Every structure is written in C-alpha cells, then in structure tokens.
Amino acid sequence: MTGRVLVVDDILANVKLLEARLSAEYFDVFTAYSGEEALELLRTERVDVVLLDVMMPAMDGFEVCRRIKGSPKTMHVPVVMVTALDQASDKVQGLEAGADDFITKPVDDIALITRVKNLARLKTLNDEMMLRMASGAQIGALPGSAVAWPRTESGGRILLVEDNERVAKRVVGVLGKLHEVHVESDLHAALLHLGDKPYDLLIVSLNLAQADGLRLCSQVRSMERTRHLPIIVIVQPGEEARLLRALDMGVNDYLARPVDRNEVVARVRTQIKRKRHSDYLRDRLEESVELAVTDALTGLHNRRYMETHLAALARRAPPADRFRWCSWTSTTSSRSTTPMGTKPATACCASSPPAFVATPAASIWLAASAARSS
Numbered sequence: 507m508t509g510r511v512l513v514v515d516d517i518l519a520n521v522k523l524l525e526a527r528l529s530a531e532y533f534d535v536f537t538a539y540s541g542e543e544a545l546e547l548l549r550t551e552r553v554d555v556v557l558l559d560v561m562m563p564a565m566d567g568f569e570v571c572r573r574i575k576g577s578p579k580t581m582h583v584p585v586v587m588v589t590a591l592d593q594a595s596d597k598v599q600g601l602e603a604g605a606d607d608f609i610t611k612p613v614d615d616i617a618l619i620t621r622v623k624n625l626a627r628l629k630t631l632n633d634e635m636m637l638r639m640a641s642g643a644q645i646g647a648l649p650g651s652a653v654a655w656p657r658t659e660s661g662g663r664i665l666l667v668e669d670n671e672r673v674a675k676r677v678v679g680v681l682g683k684l685h686e687v688h689v690e691s692d693l694h695a696a697l698l699h700l701g702d703k704p705y706d707l708l709i710v711s712l713n714l715a716q717a718d719g720l721r722l723c724s725q726v727r728s729m730e731r732t733r734h735l736p737i738i739v740i741v742q743p744g745e746e747a748r749l750l751r752a753l754d755m756g757v758n759d760y761l762a763r764p765v766d767r768n769e770v771v772a773r774v775r776t777q778i779k780r781k782r783h784s785d786y787l788r789d790r791l792e793e794s795v796e797l798a799v800t801d802a803l804t805g806l807h808n809r810r811y812m813e814t815h816l817a818a819l820a821r822r823a824p825p826a827d828r829f830r831w832c833s834w835t836s837t838t839s840s841r842s843t844t845p846m847g848t849k850p851a852t853a854c855c856a857s858s859p860p861a862f863v864a865t866p867a868a869s870i871w872l873a874a875s876a877a878r879s880s
C-alpha cells in the first residue's frame with residue numbers, strides 16, 4: 507500500500523524526519539513549510555493524506571485543516587494533525603476543524619505508518635466511489651441505484667471485547683452517544699455475537715485476564731462472515747511486539763492505554779467510514795452485474811444471462827431431458843424464440859447437439875423470469 511503524502515511543518519528538521527520515514531515505506535512525499543504553501547500544493551497535486559503540524563506562524567494547522575475540509579476539491583483528503591503529547595485541547599480543536607486523526611510528537615514509527623496507511627486506503631476507496639458515481643451518472647444508471655451513498659459514519663454497531671470494567675465504561679461513555687456499543691468479556695461469547703448479528707467494528711483488548719485477544723482477531727479474520735470486519739485493538743504502551751503481530755494479522759488500527767477519548771472518536775469514525783465505503787462498493791458491484799444481465803424495459807434477465815446459464819444447465823442435464831423439448835423449438839421455428847427476441851438457436855446451446863434449447867432448463871428460466879416480473 508503506497509500513497510501520496512503531504513507533510514506540512516514550519517521546522518525543516520521535522521519535515522525531513524517524516525519525509526525519510528515515509529519514503530522508507532515507499533510513500534511519495536510532498537513537503538510544505540507553511541499553510542499557504544500546503545494549500546497551493548493541494549490545488550495542483552493529487553494528495554492522499556496530509557500530515558499537518560498544529561503550531562505554525564501566519565496560518566496555524568487548525569485553519570489549514572478548516573480550509574482543506576471547506577473546499578469541495580479537497581474535502582475528502584484525510585488530514586492527520588501532528589500534536590504535542592500534553593495538549594489534549596489540540597485534539598478537540600482538531601476534531602472540530604475536521605481532522606481525521608492525530609499523531610503526537612515525538613512521532614512513533616508504528617503510529618505514523620498505521621495512521622497513514624489507514625487513511626490512504628480510505629482515500630483510495632473514496633476515489634473509487636466518486637469514480638463509480640460519476641460513471642453511473644454518465645450512463646444514466648444512477649437514479650435507479652438501489653444502494654445509497656454512505657454519507658454518515660455514526661449509528662454504527664460496535665462490539666467491544668474488554669474485561670476491565672473501568673475501560674469498558676469509559677469507551678462506552680465516549681462512543682455510546684454516536685454508536686450502539688455492546689460489551690463482552692468472553693471470547694467465545696464474542697464469536698457467537700459476531701456470527702449472530704452484523705457489526706461495523708470490533709474493538710478488542712489485548713490484555714484480557716483469562717484469554718488472548720489476538721486469538722479472537724485471528725478467528726475473526728478467518729471466518730467468511732467477518733473477514734472484512736474492521737478491528738481496533740487496545741494495547742499497553744511498550745507492547746510493540748504484540749501490536750506488530752496484530753497488525754500483521756490484519757488488525758486495522760490500535761489505541762494505546764490510557765485510552766484518549768478524542769482518539770477513540772477519530773479512529774472509530776475512520777474505520778466505520780471505511781467499512782461503509784467498502785460495503786457500498788461491493789453492493790454497487792453486485793448491482794452493476796445485475797444491470798448487465800437484466801433488460802431495463804421488462805426487468806427480465808436478458809439474452810446474455812440466458813445464454814450463459816442455459817448452456818451450463820443443458821450441459822448438466824441428463825441426455826433424455828436435454829433433448830425432450832427440442833421438438834418444441836424445432837417445430838416452432840428454425841430460429842429459437844426468446845423473450846428478448848430471436849436469434850439462431852445454435853447459439854443458445856452450442857455445446858450440445860442437436861443445438862436447441864434444453865427445455866427443462868428453459869422452463870426454469872422462464873419460471874424464474876415470470877416470478878421476477880410478477
């Protein structure tokens with residue numbers, strides 16, 4: 507995963523340090539030393555993520571963030587505010603200005619790369635959605651679209667696996683106003699919940715007293731139903747080895763204890779947004795496939811669908827069934843008639859001579875089409 511990252515800081519050494527770390531991970535890095543320079547660069551270059559210092563002369567990071575989020579051209583570019591460790595108020599102000607995430611100085615390598623990768627992926631999904639919307643509008647398929655654009659990242663269903671009551675209460679207190687949060691302390695029960703109901707996000711503590719949270723992450727990644735579910739882990743500071751294992755396993759992000767309320771809000775928002783964008787793209791793909799094989803006027807499957815499916819069904823049918831209805835097609839016409847028009851019958855079942863439609867399969871198709879149109 508690579509992307510184009512813009513680093514904005516008024517101190518040369520900070521810019522060079524971030525540039526070196528990101529370049530080592532194969533990101534393309536742009537640099538700017540003031541807010542004005544950053545905004546100018548965003549007007550001319552495609553950027554996937556902006557790393558923005560808060561304290562800058564002339565225009566501070568909050569104002570730059572507000573302007574990025576206020577312009578239709580750049581409002582979807584994720585912004586990470588680089589804040590001082592002891593300035594909690596910076597995070598609140600950053601969130602109000604529209605920031606997507608935070609990293610604190612001195613910048614930790616794992617935090618930097620995890621945040622940038624997450625947001626670059628989100629930007630890629632967003633670009634893909636915009637492209638689909640634009641092409642959908644161009645071919646006139648958009649108004650009939652059954653899948654709604656995912657505009658909100660609130661109202662998510664979250665499963666929190668945590669046996670420390672104080673931490674669980676704190677997380678529920680922060681997220682409960684925006685989302686539906688279920689707390690579970692037992693891994694087996696958590697797996698049952700996940701198999702039972704659709705969730706938008708899983709938050710797992712890696713410091714459970716009786717169980718290994720990493721095992722749950724691994725099981726969630728291997729189950730068909732949950733393999734796309736975003737996962738955030740809660741870790742103790744200094745647990746780099748376990749955190750790296752979790753990230754290797756496909757965990758999306760992490761929160762370090764003590765859990766900061768503004769970081770919880772920002773990270774959960776990013777993951778839920780990302781899940782909804784991915785779901786949207788997956789649903790749109792299914793919708794596009796449906797459009798490709800359905801006649802817009804009648805709502806019936808079209809000839810392309812029929813040819814593909816009838817040929818396969820005819821190949822699987824027992825020989826007696828395969829030829830029973832040939833007389834129907836051959837006596838009616840030398841051309842087989844389909845609900846969508848006529849075409850040489852040989853094309854319908856090219857692999858099974860005599861080359862007419864095998865009618866048990868045709869009757870299945872006709873019944874299915876009738877059911878669809880009723």
Ligand SMILES: [Mg+2]
Pocket residue numbers: 515516517559560561562
């Ligand atoms: Mg500064």
